[in-house]
Amino acid sequence: MFRQFFAKIFLVIFSSILLSFAEKGDETKVRIDLTTVIGEINPNIYGHFIEHLDKCIYGGIWKGNDFNYKVVDLIKGLNPPIMRWPGGNFASGYHWMDGIGPIENRPKKYDLAWHATDPNTFGTDEFIKLCRMVNCEPYICVNMGSGTAEEAANWVEYCNLTAGASYYADLRVKNGHEQPYGVKYWGLGNELYGDWQIGHTDAHTYALNAREFSKRMKWVDPSIKTIAVGCDDPQWNWEVLRIAGPHIDYISLHEYYDHPNYYERVASPLAAERSLKRLAATILAATGENRIKIAFDEWNLWRPQGLASALFSAGIFNVLHRLCQDVHIACLAQLVNVLPLILADEKGERPTPSYFVFQLYRQHAGPLALKVDVDGESYTSRAWGGEIQVPFIDVSATLDKSSGKLTIFILNRDKEKSRDCEIKIRDWQGKAEGQVWELNGKDVESDEVEVKERGKITIAPTFKYIAPAHSLTVIEGKINL
Numbered sequence: 001m002f003r004q005f006f007a008k009i010f011l012v013i014f015s016s017i018l019l020s021f022a023e024k025g026d027e028t029k030v031r032i033d034l035t036t037v038i039g040e041i042n043p044n045i046y047g048h049f050i051e052h053l054d055k056c057i058y059g060g061i062w063k064g065n066d067f068n069y070k071v072v073d074l075i076k077g078l079n080p081p082i083m084r085w086p087g088g089n090f091a092s093g094y095h096w097m098d099g100i101g102p103i104e105n106r107p108k109k110y111d112l113a114w115h116a117t118d119p120n121t122f123g124t125d126e127f128i129k130l131c132r133m134v135n136c137e138p139y140i141c142v143n144m145g146s147g148t149a150e151e152a153a154n155w156v157e158y159c160n161l162t163a164g165a166s167y168y169a170d171l172r173v174k175n176g177h178e179q180p181y182g183v184k185y186w187g188l189g190n191e192l193y194g195d196w197q198i199g200h201t202d203a204h205t206y207a208l209n210a211r212e213f214s215k216r217m218k219w220v221d222p223s224i225k226t227i228a229v230g231c232d233d234p235q236w237n238w239e240v241l242r243i244a245g246p247h248i249d250y251i252s253l254h255e256y257y258d259h260p261n262y263y264e265r266v267a268s269p270l271a272a273e274r275s276l277k278r279l280a281a282t283i284l285a286a287t288g289e290n291r292i293k294i295a296f297d298e299w300n301l302w303r304p305q306g307l308a309s310a311l312f313s314a315g316i317f318n319v320l321h322r323l324c325q326d327v328h329i330a331c332l333a334q335l336v337n338v339l340p341l342i343l344a345d346e347k348g349e350r351p352t353p354s355y356f357v358f359q360l361y362r363q364h365a366g367p368l369a370l371k372v373d374v375d376g377e378s379y380t381s382r383a384w385g386g387e388i389q390v391p392f393i394d395v396s397a398t399l400d401k402s403s404g405k406l407t408i409f410i411l412n413r414d415k416e417k418s419r420d421c422e423i424k425i426r427d428w429q430g431k432a433e434g435q436v437w438e439l440n441g442k443d444v445e446s447d448e449v450e451v452k453e454r455g456k457i458t459i460a461p462t463f464k465y466i467a468p469a470h471s472l473t474v475i476e477g478k479i480n481l
Contacts, residue, residue, distance in 0.1 A: 026376060026377050027376070027420045027421070027422055028374060028375065028376030028377070028391075028392070028393040028419055028420065028421045028422070028467075029374070029375045029376065029421075029422050029424070030372065030373070030374050030393070030395050030408075030410075030421050030422065030423045030424065031372065031373040031374075031375075031424050031426060032370055032371075032372050032395075032397045032406075032408065032423065032424070032425050032426065033370060033371040033372070033373075033426045033427065034370065034399065034406075034425060034426060034427050034428050034481070035426070035427045036370065036371035037368045037369065037370060037371075037399070038321075038322065038324060038325065038368075038369040038370065038371055039324045039325035039368070039369055040324065040367055040368060040369075041320075041321060041324045041365060041366075041367055041368065041369050041398065042324065042327075042328040042329070043081040043362075044081050044082045044137070044328060044329045044330070045296075045317070045320045045324070045327060045328070045329065045330040046078075046080070046081055046317075046330070046358060046361060046362045047080065047081055047082035047083065047084065047136075047139070047297070047329060047330055047331040047332070048075075048078070048080050048082070048083045048084070048136075048331055048332055048334075048335040048341070049083070049084040049085075049088070049297065049298060049331040049332060049333045049334050049335065050083060050084070050085050050086075050334055050335050050336065051085070051086060051087045051088035051089075051090050051091075051333075051334060051338070052086055052087065052088075052090040052094070052111065052114070052118055052122075053087070053088060053089075053090060053113075053114050053334070053338055054114070054337060054338050055336075055337040055338070055344070055345075056334050056335070056336050056337050056338045056340075057122050057336075058118075058119070058121075058122065059337070059344070060336035060337040060342075060344045061122070061130065061335075061336055061344075062121065062122045062126070065103050065121055067126075067129075067130065067133075068344060068349070070344070070348075070349040071336060071342060071344050071349050072130070072133055072134065074342045074349060074350075074351060074355075075130075075134045075335065075342065076133070076134050076135075077351075077355075077359065078134075078341070078355070078358050078359060078362065079135075079359075079362050079363070080134055080135075080136040081136055081137060081362075082136055082137040082138075082139050082185065082329065082331070083130070083131055083134075083136050083137070083138060083139060083331075083335070084139040084140075084141060084187065084297055084331045085127050085138070085139070085140060085141070086127070086140075086141065087113070087141055087190055088113075088141070088190055088298075088333075089113035089114065089190060089191065089196065089197060089198075090111060090113045090114060090118075091141040091142070091143055091145070091187070091189070091190045092113060092143060092144065092145025092146065092189065092190055092191075092192070092197050092198040092199050093111060093112050093113055093143065093145055093146050093198045094143050094147075095109075095143065095146075095147065095151065096123070096124055096143075096151070096155050096158075097151075098120045098123070099120045099122070099123020099124055099126075100123050100124055100125060100158070100171070100175055101175055103121050106119070106120040106121060106123070107120060108120065112198060113198065124140075124155075124158065124159065125172075125175060125176075125177060127140075128159075128177075128181045128183075137184060137185060138181070138183050138184075138185070139183075139185035139186075139187065139227075139297075139329075139331075140155070140159070140183055140185070140186055140187065141186075141187035141189070141190055142155060142186060142187065142188065142189065142213065142217075143189070144188055144189025144190075144192060144199060144206075144209060144210070144213060144229075145189065145190075145192065145197060145198035145199030146198050146199060149209075149212050149213045149216045149217075150216070152186075152213050152216070152217055153216040153217050153219070153220050154168050155168075156183075156186065156217045156220040156221050156224065157169055157220050158171060158172050159172070159180065159181040159182075159183040160180050160181060160182060160183060160220070160221045160224070161180060161220065161221070162180055163178060183224070184223070184224055184225055185224070185225050185227065185329070186217060186224050186225070186226050186227065187226075187227045187229075187252070187295075187297070188210045188213050188214060188226055188227060188228050188229060188248070189206070189209075189210070189213075189229050190229065191229060191231070191254060192206050192229050193206070193229065193231050193233070193236055203235065203236040203239035203240060204239055204243070206229060206240065207228075207239050207240045207242070207243035207244045208243060208244075210226075210228045210229070210240065210243075210244040210247075210248065211243055211244040211247050213226075214226040214228075214244065214247040214248055215247055218247070225249040225250065226247070226248050226249055226250070227248070227249065227250040227251070227252050227295045227297070227329070228240050228244055228248040228250065228251045228252065229251075229252055230251035230252045230253050230279060230294075231253065231254070232253065232255065232275045232278075232279075234278065234279075234282050237251060237279060237282045237283075237286070238282055238285075238286050241282065241283060241286035241287055241292065242286055245286065245287045245292060248292060249291075249292060249293070250292060250293050250294065250295040250328070250329060251279070251283065251292055251294060251295070252294070252295045252296070252297050252298075253275060253276065253279055253294060253295070253296050253297075254296075254297070254298035254299070254333075255271075255272050255275060255296070255298070255299050256298070256299070256300055256301065256302050256333075257271070257272075257300075257301050257302065257312075257384075258301060258302035258303055259383050261383070262308055262415060262444050262445075263379060263381070263390070263413070263415075264381055264383040264384075265301060265308055265309075265312055266308060266311050266312050266315060266390075266413045267379075267381035267383070267384070267388060267390040267413075268301075268312065268315075268383075268384060269312060269315030269316045269318070269319050270315070270319070270381070270384075270388050270390055271381075271384035271385070271388065272296075272299065272316060272319060273319040273322070273323065274384075274388075276294060276296065276319070276323050276326065276327055277323070277326075279294055279326075280294060280323070280326040283326075290325070290326065293326060293327065293328040293329070294323075294326050294327045294328065294329075295327075295328070295329035295330070295331075296320070296327050296329065296330040296331070297329055297330065297331040298331060298333040299316060299330060299331070299332060299333065300332055300333045300334075300339045301339070302339070304339050304340075304352070304354065305445060305447075306353060306441070306443075306444060306445040306446050306447050306449075307353055307440070307441040307443070307444050307445070307446050307447075307449050307470060308444040308445065308470075309352070309353055309354050310353035310354045310356065310357045310439060310449060310472070311411060311413060311444070311470060311471075311472065312354075313332070313354040313357040313358070314357050314361075314394075314409065314411045314439075314472045315394060315411055315413075316330075317357070317361045317365075317396070317409070318394050318395070318396040318409060318411060321365070321369040321396035321397075321398065321409075322369065322372075322396065324369045332354070332358075340352055341354055341355045341358060342355065352447070353441070353447060353449045356439055356449060356450075356451050357439065357472065359451075360409075360437065360439060360451065360472065360474050361409070364407045364409075364437075364474050364476050365398045365407055365409075366398035366399050366400035366405055366406075366407055367398070367399075367400055368398060368399045368400070368401065369396065369397075369398055370397040370398065370399055372395050372396060372397050374391055374393055374394065374395050376391055376392060376393050376419070376421075377391070377392050377419075378390055378391045378392060379392070390413065391413075392412060392413050392414045392419055393410065393411070393412055393413075393419050393421060393467060394410075394411040394413065395408065395409065395410050395411070396408075396409045397409070401481065403478060404478045404479050404480060404481050405476065405477070405478050406425075406432075406459070406476070406477055406478070406479050407474065407475070407476045408423070408473075408474070408475040408476075409472065409473070409474055410465065410467050410472070410473040410474075410475070411471075411472050412467035412468065412469060412470065412471050412472075412473075413470075414469055414470070415443070415444045415469060415470045416469055417469055418466050418467060418468050418469050419466070419467045419469075420464065420466055421464065421465045421466070421467055422462065422463075422464055423462070423463055423464070423465060424461065424462045425459070425460075425461055425462075425479075428461055428479065429461055430460075430461075430479065430480050431458055431459065431460050432458075432459040432477040432478060432479045432480070433456055433457075433458065433459070433477055434456065434457045434458070434459040434475050434476060434477030435453065435455075435456060435457075435475070435476050435477065436453070436454035436455060436456070436457050436465075436473060436474070436475050437451055437452070437453055437454065437473070437474040437476075438451070438452050438454050438468065438471055438472070438473050438474075439451050439471060439472040439473075440452070440468060440470065440471040440472075441470070443470070444470050454473075457475060457477075459475070459477045459479065
């Protein structure tokens with residue numbers, strides 16, 4: 001009788017232990033290699049995009065004839081490295097001369113891209129002022145839809161030449177801006193492969209035009225960098241690179257994702273990684289070198305919502321760390337009110353969940369991306385073409401050699417369970433005190449998210465961390481190299 005009783009007790013205890021392990025899942029092994037640097041991370045991967053669309057600029061950044069300074073302050077909180085403007089589809093019908101000079105004299109124009117009247121009260125000088133206020137690089141996309149190469153070259157003159165050098169430089173001075181703006185980055189049109197675009201054309205014609213635009217713009221200012229239109233079509237990209245390659249510095253990729261299922265949404269950064277790798281391979285095959293870099297200058301979910309959109313953004317940044325040798329610019333579409341990081345409406349000005357992801361990566365990421373291997377449980381995504389194995393735990397790590405700062409970004413896509421992680425730092429001996437920050441919310445659809453400091457952690461050659469369900473964790477510490 002006692003034997004049967006103890007046998008039952010043993011079975012209950014043993015079953016509880018097994019259930020406990022089943023609930024926790026297998027331990028994920030994370031291996032960070034301090035001696036293998038993938039490459040240098042260009043800070044422009046944490047960039048932004050604004051367009052004359054809905055209430056992004058008018059009703060968002062711009063109120064009446066002045067800035068919404070509460071929005072400007074929120075933008076400053078992102079420490080933005082680069083900002084793309086004026087589009088987007090809008091750029092393909094925009095004539096920059098309409099947006100300069102006294103505001104009261106500027107013409108109202110009907111925008112064929114978004115079927116709205118544009119008052120032109122926000123133009124080149126206002127965009128540059130915004131960039132100066134938030135301390136970021138301006139990135140201007142020229143009109144290759146209804147515009148000309150001469151118009152684009154004149155825009156470079158207006159922005160970059162010194163007083164007395166040309167009519168357009170002197171026009172800038174007349175408008176109250178003595179010093180050149182020094183705009184470095186210039187986009188050669190927008191999505192001209194699509195029939196939704198003013199000036200839609202084929203790859204061969206676009207490549208010839210892009211070559212001419214870039215050539216004439218660089219004759220005005222040889223220091224500028226030009227970004228050609230690319231897409232997720234190797235044939236288009238091949239033709240553009242073959243013809244315009246010697247005259248351009250970047251080729252772009254735009255990707256938006258949409259799926260009602262949470263796990264498919266947070267899997268989509270791996271589809272982006274696949275597309276970016278394919279574009280990098282096309283650059284190498286078409287040009288024989290990797291001089292031309294990728295500008296991932298429009299990316300987002302079509303319907304960003306809640307914590308899930310923040311975790312999606314974290315997944316994108318982990319991808320961009322891994323691909324830092326090839327991707328040197330990335331811009332979330334868009335900054336204010338349209339699939340936004342910042343909302344400005346009758347409820348006031350406020351950040352959305354992804355805003356905090358940008359802050360965490362911008363504040364804590366170092367300049368060098370390290371090789372990271374992750375071995376743990378995964379799930380299968382079938383939404384983005386073929387099957388993609390998606391690890392629940394996704395990790396990137398960065399290093400600042402000058403200060404010894406090591407930063408580890410741990411994304412847990414699992415919306416139900418925390419995940420045990422064993423983190424091993426290869427080729428390093430010692431101990432360091434680290435700080436832990438966690439971005440999380442009550443559930444994946446919640447807009448109420450926050451970043452909490454979780455205290456200290458001991459960083460050792462091997463240490464443990466439990467990544468909470470549906471979370472992003474940042475571990476940072478200074479190590480002796």
